[in-house]
């Protein structure tokens with residue numbers, strides 16, 4: 063009983079007011095704090111974008127130096143967290159390890175965290191942005207049986223992460239600037255996307271006054287699903303399964319057949335009924351990065367053929383299904399030698415900036431309330447309990 067609006071999947075419900083990110087899904091527009099995503103992708107850096115999302119304005123040089131210093135000096139993870147990682151099975155998925163390890167940070171920073179203190183809230187955000195790459199790389203190295211590397215704080219954010227991922231003792235890692243630049247750009251594109259499932263999760267958990275590390279861990283869990291961030295891993299697996307351009311038509315036919323249970327991964331979006339502006343940038347970038355790295359990946363041809371065929375097909379045209387951010391990102395990650403099971407982890411590193419920006423915004427929102435949706439009850443009417451021997 064009661065008078066509620068039924069809105070399964072929240073297709074028409076605004077859960078909060080936010081000044082962080084603007085999307086016009088019909089026009090294919092994405093702005094972070096008013097700045098178009100293509101300008102940020104071309105001119106900014108991930109750390110600058112993280113500052114922008116959190117603080118609302120681009121930093122001046124002094125502000126950027128201070129933010130960068132803070133992030134750099136919180137990159138270490140507590141040594142005891144290693145024991146936590148060591149408890150996972152050798153074949154644990156890095157997303158499971160990331161989710162668990164980030165949640166465990168709430169135990170390291172709990173009693174001392176006063177959420178009423180703006181400086182402590184800011185530090186929680188800084189710590190999350192700083193430690194996520196360290197934990198992500200450690201999870202990856204554990205999954206392949208390599209000893210973890212400590213963060214090298216003389217490097218920038220992305221290069222430091224690449225070192226922690228790939229460096230082996232006594233062999234200095236020759237970092238290709240093309241790789242570092244491409245990864246930085248991918249982090250920018252993934253940094254925020256207003257009330258997507260994972261950010262809404264962070265806000266829902268945050269609305270109860272929960273510890274911010276636990277909130278972000280919940281966001282990571284939501285991101286992992288194939289309908290959300292898990293799609294980038296699923297896209298690559300799908301392209302590998304399709305294998306060659308001549309199999310594209312049958313894949314399209316299968317995606318159109320509702321009985322098949324198969325969807326074209328990396329296609330469609332709740333908000334974009336036009337090209338996802340991030341997909342446009344990534345598409346261009348894929349050709350550039352593969353060219354610069356001299357990588358000739360036959361999966362790119364499969365992806366291009368698939369995109370072309372879907373964009374011409376009535377089924378996809380009528381439903382306004384376009385490639386989304388995850389469609390091409392996997393091909394770039396693969397060219398950068400990021401293993402497939404780390405793709406969604408990459409997304410999580412970038413999105414952490416958005417998650418903490420939303421969490422911080424919520425903490426000072428005078429209209430924020432505990433998130434508590436209602437339901438339409440469809441169960442049994444009142445009835446009397448029957449003893450087990452009489453059922």
Ligand code: CMC
Nearest residue numbers: 288289290291293317325326327328329330331332381386
């Ligand atoms: N392949 C085939 N059919 C599709 C697809 C697809 N990828 N996406 C949607 N449809 C169909 C769907 O079956 C439905 O058809 P009908 O109207 O005949 O019932 C119609 O299009 C509308 O789809 P919906 O499921 O009602 O739309 P939604 O807004 O609930 O879902 C989505 C959005 C992204 C979950 C969905 O498009 C999808 O599952 N895509 C594949 C997974 C994917 O790429 N996810 C990444 C999303 S973008 C980045 C991110 O969040 O990580």
